Structures are given as C-alpha cells and as structure tokens.
Amino acid sequence: MKRIITLLFLIVPILGIAQNDVLFFSYFKGNGEDGLHLAYSEDGYKWHTLKNDESFLEPVVGESVLMRDPCIIFGPDKQFHMVWTSGWTEHGIGYASSKDLENWSEQKYIEVMKHEPKAKNCWAPEIIYDDAKKQYMIFWSTTIPGRFPETDGTGDDIYNHRMYYVTTKDFESFSATKLLYDHGFNVIDGSVLKLKSNEFVLFLKNETKRPVAEKNIRWATAKNIEGPYTKASEPITGDYWAEGPTCINTGDKYIVYFDKYMERSMGAVESTDLKTWKDISDKISFTGGVRHGTVFRVPEKLAQYLIQKYR
Numbered sequence: 001m002k003r004i005i006t007l008l009f010l011i012v013p014i015l016g017i018a019q020n021d022v023l024f025f026s027y028f029k030g031n032g033e034d035g036l037h038l039a040y041s042e043d044g045y046k047w048h049t050l051k052n053d054e055s056f057l058e059p060v061v062g063e064s065v066l067m068r069d070p071c072i073i074f075g076p077d078k079q080f081h082m083v084w085t086s087g088w089t090e091h092g093i094g095y096a097s098s099k100d101l102e103n104w105s106e107q108k109y110i111e112v113m114k115h116e117p118k119a120k121n122c123w124a125p126e127i128i129y130d131d132a133k134k135q136y137m138i139f140w141s142t143t144i145p146g147r148f149p150e151t152d153g154t155g156d157d158i159y160n161h162r163m164y165y166v167t168t169k170d171f172e173s174f175s176a177t178k179l180l181y182d183h184g185f186n187v188i189d190g191s192v193l194k195l196k197s198n199e200f201v202l203f204l205k206n207e208t209k210r211p212v213a214e215k216n217i218r219w220a221t222a223k224n225i226e227g228p229y230t231k232a233s234e235p236i237t238g239d240y241w242a243e244g245p246t247c248i249n250t251g252d253k254y255i256v257y258f259d260k261y262m263e264r265s266m267g268a269v270e271s272t273d274l275k276t277w278k279d280i281s282d283k284i285s286f287t288g289g290v291r292h293g294t295v296f297r298v299p300e301k302l303a304q305y306l307i308q309k310y311r
Contacts, residue, residue: 021299022304022307024039025041026070026082027290027291030291033066035056035059036055036070037053037290038101039290040303045280046285047286051310059094060107061108064086064089069123069293073128074298082096083095083110085122085125086109090121091111091112091119093122093140094108095108095109095110110166112174120158120159122141124140124141124244126190128225130225131194132224133167137165138166138174141162141163141190142161143159148160148182155208156209161186162181163204167226180226180227180229183220189245200221200222203218205217215241217237218235219233220232237258237269240263242260243259243292244292244293246293246294256269259291266281266292
C-alpha cells in the first residue's frame with residue numbers, strides 16, 4: 001500500500017492536478033440495479049475499481065429503483081453531492097449527499113418534470129456548482145412528445161430529447177425547470193466543465209439515429225453556466241457510437257472519457273486547446289464492469305483512506 005501512496009504523490013503533480021486531489025470515477029453496472037460503484041486513477045489513464053467492483057450505495061428511490069449515470073461533485077460545503085437516473089420512464093431523478101463517499105444521506109426523489117405530464121423520462125442528470133450565484137445547477141435530458149416536432153422520429157423509438165435544468169442552494173427548494181440546450185437536434189448526456197477563463201464547455205451526445213446515425217460526442221460553449229450555449233462542434237469521437245461524456249482538466253490537457261456502449265468498452269479523447277482532439281482509447285484501461293459515469297476529484301486524505309480500505 002505504501003507503494004501506491006508514493007505513486008500518488010509522484011504522479012499527481014506531473015498531471016498538473018492539485019496535490020490534495022485524486023481522480024475518482026463514479027459509475028454503474030448492468031442496468032444500475034445495485035447502485036453506486038467507484039474507481040480511482042493515479043494518472044488519469046489506468047483506472048482501478050474499489051471494493052472488488054461492489055456497490056457503495058444501493059438505490060431506494062424511484063419507481064424502477066435504479067441508480068444509473070451517477071454524477072458526483074465535491075461542493076464548497078465539503079460534501080459530495082450525487083444525482084442519478086432512477087428509472088426509465090419517470091418524472092424525477094435521485095439525489096443523495098455524503099462527507100466521505102461511504103455514509104450517505106437519505107436518498108431523495110426530485111420530481112423535476114412533475115409539471116410536464118406527457119414527459120417520457122428524465123435521463124443522465126448531472127450537477128455542477130455555480131460560483132457566481134452560489135448555487136447548484138442540476139441538468140438532464142427529457143423527451144416531451146410533440147414539443148420539438150421537427151426532429152420527431154430521429155432517435156430511438158419515440159425519444160426526442162432536449163436538455164433541461166433546475167437550480168438549488170439547499171436541495172430542499174428548487175427553481176422552475178427551464179430549457180438548457182436546443183439547437184435543432186436530439187441531444188442527451190450533457191456534462192459541463194468550467195474553464196479558467198470563467199467560460200463553460202458543455203459536452204453532449206448527438207442522439208440522432210435517423211435518417212443518418214450520429215451517436216457521437218460534441219461540445220458547445222457559453223459565458224454563463226445557464227447558457228445560452230453555442231451550436232455544437234463537429235464530432236470529437238470516431239467511427240463508433242459513444243455516450244456519457246465526462247471531462248477532466250489535468251492542467252495542460254483535457255481528457256474526455258465516454259462509453260463505447262455498442263463495443264462494451266470505455267473510450268477517451270484528449271486535447272490541449274478544446275479544438276483538436278486525439279483518440280487515446282488505446283491508452284486507457286478500466287478494471288471491472290464499468291459503464292459510463294463521472295470523473296471527479298477527491299481530497300487527498302480521504303482518497304488515501306478509501307484506497308487503503310477498498311483497493
């Protein structure tokens with residue numbers, strides 16, 4: 001174990017990651033029935049599952065009682081906040097918080113689309129902290145039949161997603177739901193990264209399947225966390241279907257991880273300028289049955305404790 005800790009001290013500064021941060025990855029397995037899984041990385045490329053690839057938290061909320069697409073961030077209140085997809089055909093999402101990634105608060109079911117009775121789903125929620133307004137933004141994708149008729153029939157089955165969001169300061173009261181992203185195509189799997197310039201990058205999946213399949217990852221930018229976001233870039237992923245993008249800034253480069261779900265493997269691309277991207281899927285490795293999730297940072301002391309206990 002001493003060797004692992006030594007490696008953390010040696011490699012983290014090379015990546016440009018703050019020494020009090022270690023990279024973790026939250027993910028689900030199968031259909032999300034058994035809940036939250038965690039992995040960590042010493043270098044951003046090779047990932048190791050924790051707890052023998054077993055769940056850290058089982059789902060208890062929602063009609064389907066699932067925990068898919070778990071997204072975790074470490075907030076300014078020194079707590080980890082997590083949201084997830086709780087079911088296939090629901091009007092809400094799951095939420096819980098933790099100080100140590102082991103002991104979690106009571107799980108909540110947040111009905112973010114309760115006001116839209118025709119809504120078909122609430123998928124792939126993510127969360128980010130808004131420093132300017134000192135509040136959290138939770139965003140996800142939903143299909144509302146007939147709301148965007150120009151792209152009806154372009155996705156899988158009846159699905160024609162757009163991204164929506166709410167804001168909250170305390171996870172007790174929430175703003176009205178608003179539209180976050182619509183640029184005339186079926187879109188899902190949003191993930192926002194704040195840049196040093198105080199601008200924001202929204203990584204997203206073009207979910208178009210017909211008449212020509214896209215199923216790729218792109219990005220858009222905005223000056224404010226709530227948008228408006230620009231039109232999407234050209235694809236940054238290759239000739240395969242990709243979903244669930246999540247990005248980390250390592251100091252001198254950006255790495256976007258994603259799920260090559262048709263190939264049942266994880267992929268990644270990296271860039272130094274957010275314009276030119278190189279596929280590095282052959283350089284990364286994940287142990288265990290990883291499905292897409294979220295990369296996030298864990299304070300060094302807690303990370304070392306979790307690695308020692310669960311590696």
